[in-house]
Amino acid sequence: MATAAAQHTARTPAHDARGGAPDTDAHQRAFDAAIAADERIEPRDWMPDAYRATLIRQIAQHAHSEIIGMQPEANWITRAPSLRRKAILMAKVQDEAGHGLYLYSAAETLGVSRDELLDKLHSGRQKYSSIFNYPTLTWADVGAIGWLVDGAAITNQVPLCRCSYGPYARAMVRICKEESFHQRQGYELLLALSRGTPEQHAMAQDAVNRWWWPSLMMFGPPDDESEHSAQSMAWKIKRHSNDELRQRFVDICVPQAESLGLTLPDPDLKWNEERGHYDFGPIDWDEFWQVIKGNGPCNEQRMAQRRRAHDEGAWVREAAAAYAAKHTHDKEARRG
Amino acid sequence: MTAQPADTRTSLTTVSRETDVPAAAALALGDDALVLSHRLGEWIGHAPVLEEEVALTNIALDLLGQARVLLSMVGDEDELAYLREERAFTNLQLVEQPNGDFAHTIARQLYFSVYQHLLYGQLAAGDGPFAPLAAKAVKETAYHRDHAEQWTLRLGDGTQASHERMQRACEALWRFTGEMFQPVAGLDSVDWTGLEAAWLESLEDVLRRATLTLPEGPRSAPWAAGAGRQGVHTEPFGRMLAEMQHLHRSHPGATW
Numbered sequence A: 001m002a003t004a005a006a007q008h009t010a011r012t013p014a015h016d017a018r019g020g021a022p023d024t025d026a027h028q029r030a031f032d033a034a035i036a037a038d039e040r041i042e043p044r045d046w047m048p049d050a051y052r053a054t055l056i057r058q059i060a061q062h063a064h065s066e067i068i069g070m071q072p073e074a075n076w077i078t079r080a081p082s083l084r085r086k087a088i089l090m091a092k093v094q095d096e097a098g099h100g101l102y103l104y105s106a107a108e109t110l111g112v113s114r115d116e117l118l119d120k121l122h123s124g125r126q127k128y129s130s131i132f133n134y135p136t137l138t139w140a141d142v143g144a145i146g147w148l149v150d151g152a153a154i155t156n157q158v159p160l161c162r163c164s165y166g167p168y169a170r171a172m173v174r175i176c177k178e179e180s181f182h183q184r185q186g187y188e189l190l191l192a193l194s195r196g197t198p199e200q201h202a203m204a205q206d207a208v209n210r211w212w213w214p215s216l217m218m219f220g221p222p223d224d225e226s227e228h229s230a231q232s233m234a235w236k237i238k239r240h241s242n243d244e245l246r247q248r249f250v251d252i253c254v255p256q257a258e259s260l261g262l263t264l265p266d267p268d269l270k271w272n273e274e275r276g277h278y279d280f281g282p283i284d285w286d287e288f289w290q291v292i293k294g295n296g297p298c299n300e301q302r303m304a305q306r307r308r309a310h311d312e313g314a315w316v317r318e319a320a321a322a323y324a325a326k327h328t329h330d331k332e333a334r335r336g
Numbered sequence B: 001m002t003a004q005p006a007d008t009r010t011s012l013t014t015v016s017r018e019t020d021v022p023a024a025a026a027l028a029l030g031d032d033a034l035v036l037s038h039r040l041g042e043w044i045g046h047a048p049v050l051e052e053e054v055a056l057t058n059i060a061l062d063l064l065g066q067a068r069v070l071l072s073m074v075g076d077e078d079e080l081a082y083l084r085e086e087r088a089f090t091n092l093q094l095v096e097q098p099n100g101d102f103a104h105t106i107a108r109q110l111y112f113s114v115y116q117h118l119l120y121g122q123l124a125a126g127d128g129p130f131a132p133l134a135a136k137a138v139k140e141t142a143y144h145r146d147h148a149e150q151w152t153l154r155l156g157d158g159t160q161a162s163h164e165r166m167q168r169a170c171e172a173l174w175r176f177t178g179e180m181f182q183p184v185a186g187l188d189s190v191d192w193t194g195l196e197a198a199w200l201e202s203l204e205d206v207l208r209r210a211t212l213t214l215p216e217g218p219r220s221a222p223w224a225a226g227a228g229r230q231g232v233h234t235e236p237f238g239r240m241l242a243e244m245q246h247l248h249r250s251h252p253g254a255t256w
């Protein structure tokens, strides 16, 4: 523990104040040692600029995905077919807003404000997960999103609970707990439909058919085409490759689909005894890149709604700020 | 035009369970909560700031929870929510009013939450069939009331633009507030006159602190004829129900 404490001191910028000129090499060595020892990097620790930039980019994209991800499911809140389902769905979408809050806070520890990040989202300079550019056409889509999209998110995010950056890792612990509720609720919604009337069963199957492939794309491009992966793995921001995680997800889903009484829309899906995994068919990466570039079915709509909510809310935020400023003055006047 | 309840409503007595619960009162309170929860649910994904996505949904969820308890006292919650016609709903016209801008939503919430907090306070203090529910709900409504009051202060005493919007919203919804104090059959222990006086006093106080003026218009219109509590609603309510009930009604007998 003594060495860890020593390293920690070397990583803390406050050291510079006492030691005179910053010693970037020493900082870099301490940082590398901390990463190698699987220690957490905390906000006040020295970190390479590129590490900080990578984290900001990833956490911001994650936060944006949480808030844009509210839209496709909120699309069904006013039409939920039972009061129980309505309560579950509202609570779920509320959780996603909460995830957005945790993640914007985690990003703030790296020196960027929520306003800056929202500006970048609204101006298209930062992205959100492409999965939310697909439409929710029926009630069963709510179940398919919970089961598959939240399921894929969990597969991606559980390893992030051990991410090298402390605030991000801690946010992920809270988030993953809630995501696993969402996944179970989605599964349970689909099960009720699958065992329901023939129309309900067909609705469930149709939704799974539409959401399966986009869910597999959530793990990102294949390992040999993934531009940020290697460095993120070295920094222990990322712990497993895209393809590893995708395979893990497929292996989890196949038996679950069977229990649901639903099929997955892939004729090549079969158990490979030798690999100990399910083989699956080729992913349409052309579609993936098209959606990322902005040509998905709902890119325009999602961004338009986000910007509209933000613009129409401007006077509310201004009022709150003006009131807070007056209020602070009042307090100061009373104190003075 | 008549303010008599529509025929669909009489069929409800056959749905009612054999309990001591006054069905009309459970429906009136349950419909208030159900309908306002639905309106608040329409905000999700459109709120002015992320914290309000969470806060408005919290309120919507509390109200939905109350609605489910109340409707279940009378019959099957889903049959009541999804299979009644517009004229069989007995919620206040106030709660069915469209969201409008954020100021309208806050004014509606302020008017209703102060009322509901006072009413549930009285019901919780008694020993009637609603006392257990009211005891829990009064804590929730205290939060709703505080949330609405805080925003009334911020909007009223924020910028010139927010002040004007908030004043307009308070005026626009004022005429729906008189209906709240018409005695509801089955809530015999409630002191409606005292409730109204306390409500007015509270509103005067909040609006004054928010630098707003208490609206002067009438608090109910003669043509409303008892209004929502008698199953007479405003035009936007039918559209709200059409959206809410559509999927459920498209699959008769299905379970979800």
Ligand SMILES: [Fe+2]
Pocket: A066, A095, A096, A099, A175, A179
């Ligand atoms: Fe989430």
Ligand SMILES: [Fe+2]
Pocket: A096, A150, A178, A179, A182
């Ligand atoms: Fe989720």
